[in-house]
Amino acid sequence: MSSQPVVLCQSTDCPQGNPPSRLECPTCNKLGIRGSFFCGQECFKANWVPHSRSLIIEVTYQTCQKTHKIIHDLARGPAPDGTFNPFPNYTYSGTLRPVYPISPKRQVPDHIPQPDYAERDDGVPISEMRALGHPPRVLSPDEIEKMRTACRMGREVLDLAASHVRPGITTDELDAIVHQAIIDRNAYPSPLGYRKFPKSFCTSVNEVICHGIPDQRKLRDGDIINLDISLYYQGFHSDLNATYPVGTVDEDSAKLIRTTRECLDAAIRMCKPGALFRDIGKAIEPIAKANNCAVVRTYTGHGINNLFHPAPNIPHYAKNKAVGTMKPGMCFTIEPMINLGTNWDTQHWDDSWTATTIDGKRSAQFEETLLVTEAGVEVLTAGKDFVL
Structure with a gap:
């Protein structure tokens, strides 16, 4: 038995009345976007333009979500290399961010006079x-x-x-x-x-x-x-x-x-x-x-x-x-x-x-x-x- 989900055809002008369908959009499948099914090739081709537009919107949304998660994770804790932003709640005016940890204080030999x-x-x-x-x-x-x-x-x-x-x-x-x-x-x-x-x-x-x-x-x-x-x-x-x-x-x-x-x-x-x-x-x-x-x-x-x-x-x-x-x-x-x-x-x-x-x-x-x-x-x- 197929493990593929059964959903209704997504075509806005489906001549079959949007029956349960198993033909999945290959681009959506590759990108991990689930639920994009059509009742047949002709229905898929006829609906490609509006479907591709919605696909662009979805990809943009997912990209933004991933970027937000990366920024959020970096702000909350160390990156894989151990660096982190020490002031995650500060409102920065530009794109520059501090990258901590700060290295230990460097030592000055005792023989050098100090202020x-x-x-x-x-x-x-x-x-x-x-x-x-x-x-x-x-x-x-x-x-x-x-x-x-x-x-x-x-x-x-x-x-x-x-x-x-x-x-x-x-x-x-x-x-x-x-x-x-x-x-x-x-x-x-x-x-x-x-x-x-x-x-x-x-x-x-x-x-x-x-x-x-x-x-x-x-x-x-x-x-x-x-x-x-x-x-x-x-x-x-x-x-x-x-x-x-x-x-x-x-x-x-x-x-x-x-x-x-x-x-x-x-x-x-x-x-x-x-x-x-x-x-x-x-x-x-x-x-x-x-x-x-x-x-x-x-x-x-x-x-x-x-x-x-x-x-x-x-x-x-x-x-x-x-x-x-x-x-x-x-x-x-x-x-x-x-x-x-x-x-x-x-x-x-x-x-x-x-x-x-x-x-x-x-x-x-x-x-x-x-x-x-x-x-x-x-x-x-x-x-x-x-x-x-």
Whole structure:
């Protein structure tokens, strides 16, 4: 006896009055769609057009259901490789997702001097807190030389990390490369432990504006990634970053990267003794707007010396209220974060660090550490191709 089910002919114009039928649609059978039976070949052929339309709808529905189940399963628990999304209930603005687990904290040899926050469980930079409200420091010639050394090392590490950017590498693997390169120079990775930041540098991909935490996500062709390097050597910090294409990127992403670098270079050119910190935004925002981009207001440039983030505070947008005048011997960063489109606002993942655009559009950033000189400005972290 046949195990095939007996159902009525599904033809909408069956001349036999839709009798019980056993002729099954072979396409439905192959796809696992049950119940598609007809009373004969002629009835099947005559009804093929409406049946095929319903078949497309059913296949689309089943595909969506399977995709939803995959997404749901990944959100609820580890994937087959053990990775998982740690914030399944968070409303992400774009397509990027964190891929955990985070690898254990990387160790720094005991002989390498560490900033004060690295020795605290809470990561609070006590020295920075004590310096709040103080004016920007003017460094001595000896301190300037230490800044030059730290900044040269930072550039070396950034260039090394950038050479490893490619589709397929994880941001955690990049973190391991950066960590080793820094300790090989007897320096300390400044972000590690700073206010409990868990990694040795920041990796900000696509819609991430800044402070992305390296994890198990593999970079994909068409991504963009910002690598933000900071290190502490002989008692002084350096800080720089740049945004890179991963493989081949679309024109909007390429234009965003070019625009962001142009914004930073324009800001650097206006730095000199007597220049106002509030005017840096005047050099940046017109370039961003002319390229249909927005300047992030949530984060700023900052002073840098023996402290990681002292005065001055440097907004990157026009018509800001920053105070202070540039003087020879001052060191600070300029690091504009530029978003595609007109929205500059940010939102944060539940890791309390990762800042993203609120519309899911891409963001890029470039940063240099600068020294004001008697003659103008020196870019302490400049790459070999930099032209002022």
